[in-house]
Amino acid sequence: xxxxxxxxxxxxxxxxxxxxxxxxxxxxxxxxxxxxxxxxxxxxxxxxxxxxxxxxxxxxxxxxxxxxxxxxxxxxxxxxxxxxxxxxxxxxxxxxxxxxxxxxxxxxxxxxxxxxxxxxxxxxxxxxxxxxxxxxxxxxxxxxxxxxxxxxxxxxxxxxxxxxxxxxxxxxxxxxxxxxxxxxxxxxxxxxxxxxxxxxxxxxxxxxxxxxxxxxxxxxxxxxxxxxxxxxxxxxxxxxxxxxxxxxxxxxxxxxxxxxxxxxxxxxxxxxxxxxxxxxxxxxxxxxxxxxxxxxxxxxxxxxxxxxxxxxxxxxxxxxxxxxxxxxxxxxxxxxxxxxxxxxxxxxxxxxxxxxxxxxxxxxxxxxxxxxxxxxxxxxxxxxxxxxxxxxxxxxxxxxxxxxxxxxxxxxxxxxxxxxxxxxxxxxxxxxxxxxxxxxxxxxxxxxxxxxxxxxxxxxxxxxxxxxxxxxxxxxxxxxxxxxxxxxxxxxxxxxxxxxxxxxxxxxxxxxxxxxxxxxxxxxxxxxxxxxxxxxxxxxxxxxxxxxxxxxxxxxxxxxxxxxxxxxxxxxxxxxxxxxxxxxxxxxxxxxxxxxxxxxxxxxxxxxxxxxxxxxxxxxxxxxxxxxxxxxxxxxxxxxxxxxxxxxxxxxxxxxxxxxxxxxxxxxxxxxxxxxxxxxxxxxxxxxxxxxxxxxxxxxxxxxxxxxxxxxxxxxxxxxxxx
Numbered sequence: 001x002x003x004x005x006x007x008x009x010x011x012x013x014x015x016x017x018x019x020x021x022x023x024x025x026x027x028x029x030x031x032x033x034x035x036x037x038x039x040x041x042x043x044x045x046x047x048x049x050x051x052x053x054x055x056x057x058x059x060x061x062x063x064x065x066x067x068x069x070x071x072x073x074x075x076x077x078x079x080x081x082x083x084x085x086x087x088x089x090x091x092x093x094x095x096x097x098x099x100x101x102x103x104x105x106x107x108x109x110x111x112x113x114x115x116x117x118x119x120x121x122x123x124x125x126x127x128x129x130x131x132x133x134x135x136x137x138x139x140x141x142x143x144x145x146x147x148x149x150x151x152x153x154x155x156x157x158x159x160x161x162x163x164x165x166x167x168x169x170x171x172x173x174x175x176x177x178x179x180x181x182x183x184x185x186x187x188x189x190x191x192x193x194x195x196x197x198x199x200x201x202x203x204x205x206x207x208x209x210x211x212x213x214x215x216x217x218x219x220x221x222x223x224x225x226x227x228x229x230x231x232x233x234x235x236x237x238x239x240x241x242x243x244x245x246x247x248x249x250x251x252x253x254x255x256x257x258x259x260x261x262x263x264x265x266x267x268x269x270x271x272x273x274x275x276x277x278x279x280x281x282x283x284x285x286x287x288x289x290x291x292x293x294x295x296x297x298x299x300x301x302x303x304x305x306x307x308x309x310x311x312x313x314x315x316x317x318x319x320x321x322x323x324x325x326x327x328x329x330x331x332x333x334x335x336x337x338x339x340x341x342x343x344x345x346x347x348x349x350x351x352x353x354x355x356x357x358x359x360x361x362x363x364x365x366x367x368x369x370x371x372x373x374x375x376x377x378x379x380x381x382x383x384x385x386x387x388x389x390x391x392x393x394x395x396x397x398x399x400x401x402x403x404x405x406x407x408x409x410x411x412x413x414x415x416x417x418x419x420x421x422x423x424x425x426x427x428x429x430x431x432x433x434x435x436x437x438x439x440x441x442x443x444x445x446x447x448x449x450x451x452x453x454x455x456x457x458x459x460x461x462x463x464x465x466x467x468x469x470x471x472x473x474x475x476x477x478x479x480x481x482x483x484x485x486x487x488x489x490x491x492x493x494x495x496x497x498x499x500x501x502x503x504x505x506x507x508x509x510x511x512x513x514x515x516x517x518x519x520x521x522x523x524x525x526x527x528x529x530x531x532x533x534x535x536x537x538x539x540x541x542x543x544x545x546x547x548x549x550x551x552x553x554x555x556x557x558x559x560x561x562x563x564x565x566x567x568x569x570x571x572x573x574x575x576x577x578x579x580x581x582x583x584x585x586x587x588x589x590x591x592x593x594x595x596x597x598x599x600x601x602x603x604x605x606x607x608x609x610x611x612x613x614x615x616x617x618x619x620x621x622x623x624x625x626x627x628x629x630x631x632x633x634x635x636x637x638x639x640x641x642x643x644x645x646x647x648x649x650x651x652x653x654x655x656x657x658x659x660x661x662x663x664x665x666x667x668x669x670x671x672x673x674x675x676x677x678x679x680x681x682x683x684x685x686x687x688x689x690x691x692x693x694x695x696x697x698x699x700x701x702x703x704x705x706x707x708x709x710x711x712x713x714x715x716x717x718x719x720x721x722x723x
Contacts, residue, residue, distance in 0.1 A: 236440055
């Protein structure tokens, strides 16, 4: 073990592809990230950028991800606490400063982004190494104080002990003795403790966000208030891509309390002393809009028919997403082929908290209070549309009332940038109505998928060709990365591959560009790609007289983690047990985000629509940081998917969303919610994503149960109004 003496502000340790920032000394972290909190003072010690230790043995851990109900505000600090050997009862947690250089997610190129089930996955090794390094720094403080070798000092539960001399000191006492330089060992992942020694990872730690949310004391973006704040409401163009050409604001300005009317590139905003006043005045604006946008011709029903026609052109080359073997030869040599076309409609994220953002401009600086999934994208938006230098942008992330991918975008923050610049020195809080949310929704892409499978004379699948036709997400949101990847639109095509033992596989994407901004949605691509894959696997089972479970077990014979979850969920649901008259079981499997999930549902039919009575799920996501929270995420995402398959559909005509609120857009009701049982199976593997993992298998599982009950194959999302 190599020891180095380093200055308190300069140490960076490389570990593989990750860099862990270490800030040493009593003021190092606080000076560097300017994150002084009431709970810290000049006596605190920051052995790594993520941690502040006070002399009373209390430890503050910064959590970098946006907390939107998925529990990462607890999970990420718990990972660090494991290898730092902290007493969890001494830990407090705060949202980290929005400093991407210190707190960025390696899985997003170092950006501060929360989404795509990459939070635990991205921070896991970083946090464990940071915890280990902090522990070793404290050990070195104690070793120096006692004049003993560092390898004779043991750390446990925030206490340092030297067995031979029977001396001990708390982490807080060590923090008080830390000087301007501390010996910090170089660390790497080979030094991390094994799973068998975990004390915190794998245990159900209470979520730190729940008490405040339960009492109503939690501050979401919509709750943000500062002295002198004003409110703003924006009238946006009814069709994306248009702009205001003529504005009559006479009636709006006549409303008492209105402070300013501001014309934006895409709409007109009213700033007033209260939100009610701003909205009232906004609704009195008379605006003439341009009529040149490509989106005006967009009709989602017509587009879907055209997508289907293109998907079925199997000889048309697409952008290759995944390829194994020679699929053309496999299909040509097959004893028989089967084919089917699947479609999915636009769906909206429907976050509980509407989009909102507060911003204030002081000179060349801007400060945000915003419920965003990405401080980095808010920063980029302020730089791009407001001309602010990144070092002059401060982003305060609040709790999020749901994200589901919608809050990765920052169009609502752009509103605040324009209006804060128009009202310098005054905090401006922009709030969207639910109707605004639907009008300016950035929904999941509309898709058509065509699958051709080749079978040998024994019924084995030897070839699989799947074509996905849709608009792009990365192609619009990050075109540079899209092109650099070889036209691979990761969120659109997520899940468009399989670990099933099929010799010839080809998954292709055909990009459409109809003018409508489509975007991230919980599960994104896997929500429809796994629907098609898993529903079609059952069709193959039916055509070859195979049990759907037996077929999947055969296809995963070299995948023990997949086998385990399939066998476990079959046992949970008693797969072979006869069901009551009018009920049937459906099965599906997903390996997206390197988490293995098998799901069984029990379904009946009522007036042509499925009724889901019970959902069972078995999940192996590797190291399970908090099993209870993992189970909650599987349950929540499964119900999210169930809602979407039953009745959710956002229709566009003339480029305008036809659904404006929940009286037209139906979400899952309480009386439609089934029992959900989840079994978490921890394994000694790197963590997989979990926040979206329960969604992909639910739609195909229900479709497969419906096929047993009715003999009809469902290939559309949402399901038909009557099957």
